[in-house]
Amino acid sequence: MEWITGETVSILLFFIGLFGVVGRRNIIKTVVSIGIMETAIILFFLTIQGEGERVPPIVPLVGETVADPLPQALMITAIVIGVAVTAVSLTMFISLYHKYGTTNWHKVEVKRREQDT
Amino acid sequence: MIALYAFVLLPILSATLLYLAGGKHGKHAALLVQSLAAGGSVWNFLQVKAHGPVVEVLGSWEQSVGIALRADLFSLVMVMLTAFLFLGMLLFNYNSYYVDKLFLFLLLVLQALVMGIFLSNDLFNIFVLVEVSTIVVSILIMFKKDSRSIYDGMVYLLVNILAMTFFLFGTAFMYKIFGSLDLYTIRSRMHLIQNPATLILPYSFLITAVGLKSALMPLFSWLPKAHGTPSAPSVVSAILSGLYVKGGIYLFIRIQEVFQGTMDTQGFFLGMGIVTGVVGFFLAISQTDIKLLLAYSTISQIGLIMVGVSQPDGTAYWGGVYHIINHAVFKSALFLGAGMVVEEYGTRNLLEIRGVWKRMPLVAVTSILAILGITGAPLFNGSISKYLIQSGMGGGLLEAAIIGINLGTVVAFWKYANMFWSPKPQRRVRTDPFRNAVLAVLGVACFTGGIWGAGFIGFFFNHRILIDGGAYGQKALVYVGSLLAGLLLYRKVVVPSKFLSQVRKFELDFNNIALTITVFFGMITTYLALKYM
Incomplete structure (x- = not known):
């Protein structure tokens, strides 16, 4: 079971999320799937930091295994942005739902076209 | 030389202050800030033209660690273009009814973010700037709260966010391989790569996102929705179509520069460019909506x-x-x-x-x-x-x-x-x-x-x-x-012709747009895999 590393799992998770975006018509599921993809990236970033004999880039420590702090700092930012994006898309979804009364991308499109003409 | 971070910080800070203060003269203060930015960009351009490119690392770290801003002639020309276009747009709207403090806030923040994209030299920083500007743009698209706009804005937001997750994943791979996010450090370490096949995945992830941002052939369906939507004020359409989409092209040029010599995709993008050009004018001819015609062109x-x-x-x-x-x-x-x-x-x-x-x-x-x-x-x-x-x-x-x-x-x-x-x-x-x-x-x-x-x-x-x-x-x-x-x-x-009115009805829904992104990613990965493996 050596191939189950953070890296392979995150690549798998990313594409599971992508499948959710492409294959599901439910708008909520789209937002959730994008969340899954972001989680996959966070996992990837956090597992690439502890490999082998990396030299810590900021403080010159020798002889100690140190986790690279940069990915962690980046991922805090990424998580914050992810939260903001989810909040904005859910807010938009609420007004979309009030307008069209459905959670289905396809039905929204059809209704929009009917209203247009 | 004016500090480069000022171009990002000044508009955002003043936008926040103006929003909080409100008042009648917000418009004039915004004009003042924009004139300052325009003047500063010209001054910086003249300095760089005389003395050569400038790199500025925030927080006084080394370049490979800290966030670097880099100003060369190309990026400063784009910054000048941004500054003058935004100034022109605000002047254009001087007497418009919809210029309230929220609009000014969004406009100034967008200006700062776009300038940041042109100046930034750090992959993760670019990701953050693009992601935030996506949110700002989607709010601007829905600004007049027209009936169609919520759908347009939502599709725009989710499609671009999806593309940027590709970008972030590519960034992760780049960090794993090169141990740095700085574009110039990566470029200088590029010769250490012995097997170009290891770069296929990160390159495809990055270029898929950038291709969507610059509206290449299968990835353009979001563009007319965003640029041609009835609810966006015409200045917003002008900025998006005139400038914002060029941010994608700019990133494309920068990323191609980094991979130059290792990943050769000239032929691929030449072909994509021609196909994009042909499909674009076909769709443009078929439109009867004045804004959509411009968007497709x-x-x-x-x-x-x-x-x-x-x-x-x-x-x-x-x-x-x-x-x-x-x-x-x-x-x-x-x-x-x-x-x-x-x-x-x-x-x-x-x-x-x-x-x-x-x-x-x-x-x-x-x-x-x-x-x-x-x-x-x-x-x-x-x-x-x-x-x-x-x-x-x-x-x-x-x-x-x-x-x-x-x-x-x-x-x-x-x-x-x-x-x-x-x-x-x-x-x-x-x-x-x-x-x-x-x-x-x-x-x-x-x-x-x-x-x-x-x-x-x-x-x-x-x-x-x-x-x-x-x-x-x-x-x-x-x-x-x-x-x-x-x-x-x-x-x-x-x-x-009756054929063209059929073309006009052609529109992809969200799932299919997501599918085109996946297909483009598959295409570029296969192309590179055949070439380098």
């Missing part, structure tokens, strides 16, 4: 730019880069003019608008100048960039393809130009003086950009361009020919 021009910039060594590249600037000028003139026409006539249907020439003479004149620019009429700015792109192709089929794309553009704008004339007498309307001034400046810029084209390229990029009089004259003849052919095609083929 942007896609076609993006194709042309892509043809140019995908060939980094040669005259075509400079043509592409110059076309980025030219397109910003004439497309914003067209969008602003179209916005005024829509306000006056109360309809967006091109078949119903007639007699703009008599009713709004200045709008008509500047629009015609811009049309001459976009179709590449001799002596106008588009002709110089198109001439350079064309002559870089070295004749043959490729050159014919470029002439074909231009012919398509001509046909689309014959359709557009129909709105100028009318047999009925029209009353003349008074238009706002600020709007007139901005339109006039943009219109004149289309002309000066043509006359001093070679001089401008020399001044902005320190690159000497030789324009061969004979070949240029020949291109002028081709232009006159395609003008006539375009009129003939429009009258005889486009007007009676």
Whole structure:
């Protein structure tokens, strides 16, 4: 079971999320799937930091295994942005739902076209 | 030299303060901030032109660790373009009813973010800037709260967020391989890569996101929704189409620079550029909505730019880069003019608008100048960039393809130009003086950009361009020919055609747009895998 590393799992998770975006018509599921993809990236970033004999880039420590702090700092930012994006898309979804009364991308499109003409 | 971070920080801070303070003079304060940014960008440009590129690392870390901002001639030209366009847009809207403190806030923040994208030299920083600007843009798209807008805004937001997750994943791979996020550090370590196959995945992830941002062939479906939506004020459309989409092209150029020599995709993107150009003008011709026609013609021009910039060594590249600037000028003139026409006539249907020439003479004149620019009429700015792109192709089929794309553009704008004339007498309307001034400046810029084209390229990029009089004259003849052919095609083929109204109905829903992203990713990965594995 050596191939189950953070890296392979995150690549798998990313594409599971992508499948959710492409294959599901439910708008909520789209937002959730994008969340899954972001989680996959966070996992990837956090597992690439502890490999082998990396030299810590900021403080010159020798002889100690140190986790690279940069990915962690980046991922805090990424998580914050992810939260903001989810909040904005859910807010938009609420007004979309009030307008069209459905959670289905396809039905929204059809209704929009009917209203247009 | 003014500190580079000021260009990002100053507009955002002042936007926040203005929003909190409110008051009558917010507009004037915003104008002041924008003038400062414009002046500062010119000053920095002159400094860099005299002393060479500047790198600024925030937090005084080493360059490979900290966030680096880098200013060279190209990025500063883009920053100047941003500063002046945003200033022009705010002046244009000086007397508009919808300029409230929220609009000013969003506009200034967007300006700061776009400048940040042009100056940033750090992959993760670019990700953050693009992601935040996506949210700002999606709010601006829905600004007038029109009925269609929520759907348009939501599709725009989710599609772009999806693409940026690709970008972030690519960034993660790059960090794993190179141990740095700084583009120039990565570039200097590129020669250490022994097996280019390890770069296929990160490159494909990054370039898929960048391809979507710059609206390449299968990935453009979000663009007309965003740029042509009824709810966006015309200045927002002008900024998005004139400038914001160029952010994608800019990132494309930067990323191609980093991978140059290791990942060779010139042929791929040359082909994609031509396909994008052809599909873009087909869709543009089929539209009857004035804003959508302009939005689809942007896609076609993006194709042309892509043809140019995908060939980094040669005259075509400079043509592409110059076309980025030219397109910003004439497309914003067209969008602003179209916005005024829509306000006056109360309809967006091109078949119903007639007699703009008599009713709004200045709008008509500047629009015609811009049309001459976009179709590449001799002596106008588009002709110089198109001439350079064309002559870089070295004749043959490729050159014919470029002439074909231009012919398509001509046909689309014959359709557009129909709105100028009318047999009925029209009353003349008074238009706002600020709007007139901005339109006039943009219109004149289309002309000066043509006359001093070679001089401008020399001044902005320190690159000497030789324009061969004979070949240029020949291109002028081709232009006159395609003008006539375009009129003939429009009258005889486009007007009676039923096929085009079918094309108009063609629209992808969200799942299919996501599918196109996946397909593009698969395409580029397969292409590279066949090449390098």
